[in-house]
Structures are given as C-alpha cells and as structure tokens.
Amino acid sequence: MQVIYLDEPFNSKTIYPGPIVLALGFFDGVHLGHQRVIEKAKQEAQKKGIKLAIMTLDRHPSIAFQGVPQTSVKYLTPLKRKLELFVKLGADITYVVALNDKIVPMGPQEFVDKYMVGLNAVTVVAGADYTYGKKEIANMTTLADYGRDRFKIITIPHLKKAGFKVGSTTIRQDIDEGKLRDANKLLGYIYQTSGVVVHGKQRGRKLGYPTINLRIPTDERIPGEGIYAVKVRIIGKTVIGMASIGRNETFGVGQQQTVEINLLAFSEMVYGEQVVVEWYCKLREQVRFPNAQSLILQLEHDKQATERYFE
Template sequence: MKTLFISHPHHIKKEELPPTVMALGYFDGIHLGHQKVIRTAVKIAAEKGYKSAVMTFHPHPSVVLGKKEKHVRLITPLKKKEQLIAELGVDYLYIVEFTPSFAQLFPQEFVDQYIIGLHVKHVVAGFDFTYGRLGKGTMETLPFHSREQFTQTVIPKLSIDGEKISSTYVRQLLKNGDVDQLPRLLGRFYEVEGTVVDGERRGRTIGFPTANIALNDDYLLPALGVYAVKVKLGSDVLQGVCNVGYKPTFHSTREGLPSIEVHIFDFAKDIYGETMTIEWHMRLRSEQKFASVDELITQIQRDKEKAQAYFRNFTENTCILSQKEVF
C-alpha cells in the first residue's frame, strides 16, 4: 500500500494519481463497519479495474473543531490504522491533514478538490458519512455534488444487539473495561503496543515479576483494573495478567498516567527495551488497596488462576466467551 500525506490546499493534479474507488471516513478502530466499507471499495475496484483507496483525516477532527480536547487518544493511532488498512488489501491511503481551513470547505469544494480532484471514479461510504463545512454534505447530496464525475455505493448500517457498531461504542466499552465484548465489534481483540521499561522493581520481590509497559502511541487504555491478556513478543504469543492502575497498596496518591504492568506466566527472560503488544481478553476485577502485601499476593494468585481458567476454555473460533461461562 502506498501512503500519501495531503495538506490543504493541495496542488496534486488528478492525472498524477491513478483512477480509484475510494472509501471515505475517519476510521478510528477499523471496526467491522469500517471493514465493510473498505472491503467493498476493494471489491468494486477489482471489478471496475481501478485501484482501491482509503481517505482518512489526521489529526482527529475534535482536536481541531473541539472545545477543550487538545489531545485525543485513539483506538487505532495512525500507524496502527495504516497497518490494518494495508491488511485489507488497499492500494492507496490518502491521509488528509485536518486543519481549520480544511474544515471550512463547502461540501461542493470538498468534492471538487478531494474527490474529483484526486481522480476518484467511485466513492464508498457508510449511510451516515458527512462532508464539508458543518458536515452539511451527506450521502443524499453526494450524487448532486458529483457533477457526474463519479458514482457511489452507500453501506447500510451494521449493528450489533440493535446498536450501531461505531468508534463511539468501542470507546464506551473500553471505558467500562468490557474488553471481552470488543471482538464482536472489531473482529479481533483490542491491542496496544508499547516498550518494556523499568518499574519499581518490587514485582520480583513479591513473586510476581512484571513487565512495565510505556505505550508507543496515543492509544486509549481500558478502564483501570486487572485483565487476562495475551502478549506478543517477537514471534512469541504468551499469556498473562495485566494491571492498569496506580498501585494504591503502595502509593497513596495518583500521579501522572496509570502504570501498565504484565505478569507473564512461566516466563523469566530479560525483556527490557523490547516491543510488546498487549491483547486485552477479559476484565478480572478493579484495582484495590490491600491492607498488607500478603493479601495482594493472595489476590494476584487468584487473578492468575482465573486467567488460566479463561485461557483453558479459549479457542480462537469461539473467542467471545462471556464472563458467566468462565466463572
């Protein structure tokens, strides 16, 4: 896949780009709704003999249009989004810098400059996609704005339990710690990537050495608490338990970002400085303040047993186990 960064106003001549079938959207999470939109663009491109393309925007529109948010954490930060889009077989990724002046474009200007002007022959987007100033352009107005230069496919709403699959829904589940529900929306477990860094080196003294993780990008974290996780280290996939929190047993105040610590089962290698991907499987409990270190140790042992019970029942095909089936 070829990635192009485009700043507004752009000076690309349409002849410099191949004719494409383009999927349009912000696409945070590349959830099943997004995958349907993108796969449809890839399929139509193959049928029509054009290249497939995805147009996305960066940074998140709410950073630019928003009132207070200066920094938005994402389900799939740009690099991860790029990787997932490439895996869907897309030929071109256009990343348009989302600036105040870009946001001010009238719907017809957006279509002229960013669809017709980028040699798009067919657009694929979801039923609720909007474009142009104040989101005034919709899939109903797109045929009018197309000046008969391209055609379009509208993807109907993809829902689960009566709720639209959306980035907002994924964010809500993460906020509640409901990571076991995410495969139903994402088609995969939720993942974050980080580097193994130095911790307070207490873990080994209590019998549960932990790898402390510094995130490599602006990932959204699940709610504070303890989780059953898998970790990817090079080509190894290992099981473990992860605590996201402030370790109230040892610290009376919450300072800075929460720490992310993984205890990997049956593992004793030195992995400082290595890249680790955490795959979030199931929430086990909230973080607690224990009266003694012994009580904490007893609880972590229970966490480990619960996680191991979960992984014993786990098969890739039926990965969506409910809490009830496990406990």
Template structure:
C-alpha cells in the same frame, strides 16, 4: 506513502476517520476493494490526520483506538491499494461541501466511485451528509455508495461505542465490535520492582500517547514480544494498596516465563477483564489475590478464542 498515479483510470475512494477499523469499516472497505477490482481500477482509503476533533475541539481531548500506523496496517490488510492520511487543517475544515467534493475528490483523486458510511459528514460545520454527497457527485458522473449501519448483539458498531466499552472495562463487547482483539503497544520501562518482590515480576508498558487505555482493573492478556506470543495478566491502575495518588500504570506479568524485557517493546492484547482494581489490607492479601488472578487468567486463555492482527 505510495505515489498516487498520474493517470489512475477507475478510482474507488472510501471516506471516513476509520478509527479502530472496526467491523463497520471493514464491511465498507471490502465493498470498496471489490468495486475497484470489478473495474480493474485502484482502491483508495482517504482519511484525515490528525482526527478532525483534535483541531476543531482540542479541549475534548479525544483518545483514539489506533495510532495512524496501526490504522494503516489494518486497512492495508483488507487489500486497499492506497492509504491517504490527508493533513487536516482549519482551511480544510472551512471548505463548504461542494468545494471539498470538487477539489479533493473529483479533481484531486479523480474518483469514479465513492464509499461512505450512513452517518458520514463533511464540509464546513459538518454540513454535508451522504445524500448531499450523492447529489453533487451524480451530476459529475461519480457514483456514491452509502453503507448501512452494522450491528452486533443489537448494538451499533461505532468507534464511539467501542471507546465507551473500553473505558468501562467491557473488553468482550469492544473486541466483538472491533472484529479483533484490542491491544496496546509500547516499550518496557523500569518500575518499582514490587511485583518481583511478591513473586510476580511485571513489565511496565509505556503506552503510545493519545490512545485509549482500558478501564482500571486486572485482565487476562496475550503478549507479543519479538514475534513470540505469551500468556499474561495485566494490571491497569493506580495501585492503591501500595500508596496514595500514584500515577496510572500498565503492568504485565507473563505467565511461566522469566524474561529480560528492558529495552524491548511489547504488544498486549486484552482478552477478558477479570476484576476491577481494589485496595487490599496489605501485601499478603494482595499476593493471594494475584495468584487467584493468574489461575483464572490461565484458565480463560486456555479456552478463549481471539484474533491478534498485529
């Protein structure tokens, strides 16, 4: 992380979790950067790591849309000067709203302009809201900008809604709310080689822990490996045709390529869900369906636009 300047001048700060850095977040951050530029100042995105719910409600087992590294990558693409993933502890959680504002924002960051979403909460038991923040800060000569909700197709853009769309397999809506194509990243690990025996070799992806894996099913995907991009089909699921109680896997068949991928990492971009996972009567029926999936994915990938930000 860059060293924060000792005499920063005009400081504009955005507050939030920013999981997914979706279209609502992007709107807020662009306004932040514009405000900082207007005053020849610096822009700061201040977030907590880990996500507060990981500390306050660990049993909830919250799955995220990005790793911290991915989140920073997306935020910096928007022109932000400083990204601060501040350690979230029970001591921080116990701060009353006024103490948080005075200690962290005004004395710590010396904020002169603060940007938050319409549903932002802070302080002990989430007692603080945007109006309270505005009231506290105005007394100290710090402006607060509250960004209204953003909607797409009459649906509120939120991390919660995006997670729900991914978990039910609605990739199109998830990508629409994100403003880019959802992806998973990880190394290729050995599999059981069944795909190769069927004529459709697959690479098994070891997904970064703690991030959301879309609903079980078959997807048209784009794959990035060592900077090169390929068309592919991904299967997420427990492979019921092959056995009972198998662990969930993420397998990718790359179209029209024979690549040695062991030891490499790949990023898989989910373009469209082709169908849910299904148990077939045998390998012959499964092979026939995979060929149909490949043909359909090829057609979709040829005609669909997408945004691969990583």
C-alpha cells in the same frame, strides 16, 4: 500499500494517476461497520479492475472543528495501527489528509472537487453518517448534488448488533469500562495497544510475580482500571499474561496510574523493548488489599484464571 500524505494545498503530481474506488471515513477503530464500507469498496474495485484507495485524516475531526486539545484525544487506532488494518483489508492506496487551517474552512463543493474528483475516484463508498463539512449540508444525501454525476456513490447503512449501531463511540465506552469482550466483538479483532518496557518499582518481583512496566503512547486508549487477561508480543514471541492497570493502592494512596503485566512462562530482561498488548477480557476490578500476603494470594488466583481463560 502506498501511503500518500496530502497537505492542503497538495501537489497533484503526488496523486495516483489512474481511476480508483475511494472509501471515505475517519475509521477510528476500523470496526466491523468500517470493514463493511471497505469490503464493499474492494468488491467494486475488483469488478472494475482498478485500485482500492482509502482516504482518512491525520487527526480526529474534533481537534480541528471543535477545538478539542490534541493531547486529550485517545485513539482506538492511532494512524500506524490504522494503516496496518487497511493493509489487511486489501487497500492498494491510503490517502492521509492533513486537517490544517486551509482545509477546515473549505466548502463541500471544493472538497468534493479536490478530494474525490481530484483523486480520480470513479466510485465513492462511505457510511451513511459520513460528512465532509457541516453535516447539515455536507452529508451522503447531498453528495450527489456536489458530485454532478462525475462518480458513482454507494452509501453503506449502519451495521447493527443486537439492535444497536456498531460505532466507535460505543467501543470507546466499552474499553473505558473494561468491557473487552463486548469491544472485541464490535471491532471484529482483539483490541491492542503498544508500549515500551520501562523500569518500575519492582514490587512484583519482590512478591514473586515480576512484571514488565509499560509506557503507553499518550494518544492510545487503554482500558479502564482493573486486572486483565492479555497476550503480549515481545522480542518475536507471543506470551500470555495478566495485566494490571491501576495505582497500586495496597502500597499507599495517591500514586500514578501504571500498566504492569506479569508474563507467564517468561523471565527475560527486556527493558527498552517495544511490545504489543492484546486485551482479551477483564478478570476483576482493582482492590486495595490489607497487606502484601493478601495480594499474593489474589495474584495466584488471577494467574489461574488467566491460564483457564487461554485454555
């Protein structure tokens, strides 16, 4: 897949010169609803014998349009992960548009002229709630007025599960509350985060349950505090484990939140290694134990629950 970064004003020579079908959206999470948009665009591209392109943004729209601090935004799929999922969905090209101070005030007509017609789109596919400016005037209903019959428009209705819209907001809430089973159903795949193995306080090792401690990128969303059944991809291996997100209050209050994973059947030293964590389900809430022995007994139960889950 070719990735083309567009920074307004962009150089038209960087644009793919042939006709394309263009799927539009921010696509945080690339969930089942997003996948339906991209799959429809792929079908259209195959029918026409042309390339499928996806256009996304380099940052969350709330940063540019609502003044939300960039450091406070936690993505379901940071850009690197999003691009991986686009490849799996068969995209030929992804345009990553920079939400800079030149594009934010751009009117809908100029945006359509530059970022749809200007990208050689012969068909544009987007979800029913897609906007390209102020939603009152720059929505899928008004797109035909700005498009002026220069491209075909396909609007994909909201995907619903159990009567509710499949959306990134719901998935974020599920992940924050530790409802990984629910989130994974709406995503259509197992939610994952990345991290680097760092040195911890080695309490787990002293208890007989050594853990890897992870430093998670600040823009990635991690589940709410609790104990989870996970799989970890590390040094070319996939290992099951039980993850703890919490503050280790058994050893004192007021400690920083950590992400620690006890890997079953794995004992290699991996400090500094990059890992990918797949989050399957929440086993239990965090508990402050009266002593270390009580914690050890619970850890044994957690290990058994993890093994049973993956059986």
